[in-house]
Amino acid sequence: MSAIAGIFFLDGRPVDRLVLERMVGSIAHRGPDGEGTWSEGPVGLGHRMLWTTPESLHEELPLVRKSGDLVLTADVRLDNRDELIAALGITSRPRQEIGDGELILGAYEQWGERCPEKLLGDFTFAIWDRRRQELFCARDHVGVKPFYYYRSDRVFVFASEIKALLCLPEVPRRLNEVRVADYLVLGFEDKSITFYREIFRLPPAHRIVVGREVTTVRPYWTLDPTREVRFSSDEEYTEAFRELLTEAVRCRLRGAFPVGAELSGGLDSSAIVGVARKLLGNYANTQLQTFSAVFEDIPECDESQFIDAVLAEGGVEAHKVRGDRLSPLADLERVLWHEDEAFFSAGLYLGWAWCTTAHRHGVRILLSGEGGDSVVSHGIAYLTELVRKGRWRAFAVETGKLSRLWFYSPWGYVLNHGLKPLAPQPLRLGWRMLRGHNRLRWWTANTIINPEFARRTSLLERRQVLGQKWSEPVRSLREDHWRDLTSGIHPFSLEVADKVSAAFSIETRYPFWDRRLVEFCLALPPEQKLRGGWTRLIMRQALVGIYPEKIRWRTDKADNWPNSIRNLLMLEREVLDEIILKNPQVIEEYIDVASLRETYHRFVSKGTPSDALAVWRAVTLALWLRQTGLSP
Secondary structure, eight states: OOEEEEEEETTOOOOOHHHHHHHHHHTGGGOTTOEEEEEETTEEEEEEOOOOSTGGGGOOSSEEOTTSSEEEEEEEEESOHHHHHHHHTOTTSOGGGSOHHHHHHHHHHHHGGGGGGGOOEEEEEEEEETTTTEEEEEEOSSOOSOOEEEEOSSEEEEESSHHHHTTSTTSOOOBOHHHHHHHHTTOOOOSSOOSBTTEEEOOTTEEEEEOSSOEEEEESOOOOSSOOOOOSSHHHHHHHHHHHHHHHHHHHTOOSSOEEEEOOSSHHHHHHHHHHHHHHTTSTTOOEEEEEEEOTTOGGGOOHHHHHHHHTTOSEEEEEEEGGGOOTTTTHHHHHHHHSSOOOOTTHHHHHHHHHHHHHTTOOEEEOOTTHHHHHOOOTTHHHHHHHTTOHHHHHHHHHHHHHHHTOOHHHHHIIIIIGGGSOHHHHHHHHHHTTOOHHHHHHHTSSBOHHHHHHTTHHHHHHHHTHHHHSOOSSHHHHHHHHHTOTHHHHHHHHHHHHHHHTTOEEEOGGGOHHHHHHHHTSOGGGTEETTEETHHHHHHTBTTBOHHHHTOOOOOOSHHHHHHHHHHHSHHHHHIIIIIOOTTTTTTBOHHHHHHHHHHHHHHOOHHHHHHHHHHHHHHHHHHHHOOOO
């Protein structure tokens, strides 16, 4: 977790060093271990350093080639260092002296604009190429490292956080109403949009080349939905999965400071802790620290029995925070400053608590099980695939076993994964019309968005275009899995989590989002994801001995919503009343206030998660708009 920033004046003006330093200073929390700036004529690059890996202790950025023709700034952790060192022919020097930034610069020299294709890990970087008078930038495959930018006819400016861009006077500070509309209906498919007009995110797996006349943005990698992995036995599949997950964790343990891991008690975080504990057991005086939230006063949220089962196997130093004593709105003003935007996750306060505790114990690297559900896949869409192939007996058997294990009506599986996917789209649309559903009226009635605002932002049309890949029923499990993995919600979630980690100078790493593991899991046969009613089968089979059996075969998962609902009503009622009932003016142009108040009263009386989420979105948006004072 470091920080990058830069300016390229396309009209030839020289960079004001004070403005560049102000940009870098605004994101100093991301890198407390050093600051660097470089400028030459119309170009300036900046960096804040956070030491995490052994190599970073010896690295200084921005990095300037001896010839002066290439300059790099980067936030990076590379996982294929040995491969790159060999390919670039720099094997004569000690590896610990070769920084990841130097490897990226060497890769650009050797492969040019194709260099991101050769990199494995989490990264975002910018390279000034004096010979070509171009700025070349790229972002990692899944979007772990953020990259924001603004471009006009006169300037291109970029940074790890939006607040750094706003240090430049000519960057506009105007509200992007289209993003407000997306936010209110949980729209995530636009991977470049932000709450600021004309400020964009570089999508994951994309590069951007900025010249004085032309700027091009294009992908350098796409996830291949046609690739298949075929082995001859379950044992070969599970061995391959175990090796890939172990390697993904091993790469992310590379550090020069204490390492921690989130531990919720679920399959994913417990797997990461189990693998990391075994790997760290090979090193003397190295112990994994774990961070968990417990809910002693709210048993339906509490996972202590599973957390303690993992801890009982030893090899870790455990830290627990009382989640039942925390409010989702706690310290929200500070959180919103770090986030730069309103955010949708009402459970973010738990991550904030973990990072607070981790920072206090000197942890700079935090492993997370985030992404496990999507990367491994529950495999439920295999039911639809069985129906489409006419394998009705297999469908019936699998449905029966699922319903018994997961306590869900078999008729629900039949309806949602058997009958609905087979119905032609005209039939589905006709049924809705017969029931009197005007598409916009029906859709907006199920949200708190102001219908007039939805029309003004062409929200329905926009959603139809962005959601095109979701409009047709899936035909196979692999297609459903690919849709999930390429959904825009993942980079949004990673960016929100990034700001929390950055607030405490912590780098969160995600083993499940390792590109090799993602590609492997997508390519698996469906029977490795769902069989005999067991979802995520390959992971359950591969991790024998990695964590306790009571976790490996668990079929339930605690829901944090009861805690969020209770504490919102118990600790934050005054704030909610003030915004929703007394002073909603800042959001009334975007939100149907009458609908919001109706939702709020229902939330107070019944406490349903859907109503809680709607209230959360409205209140967070209002507080953020008040804090920033933004208007269109």
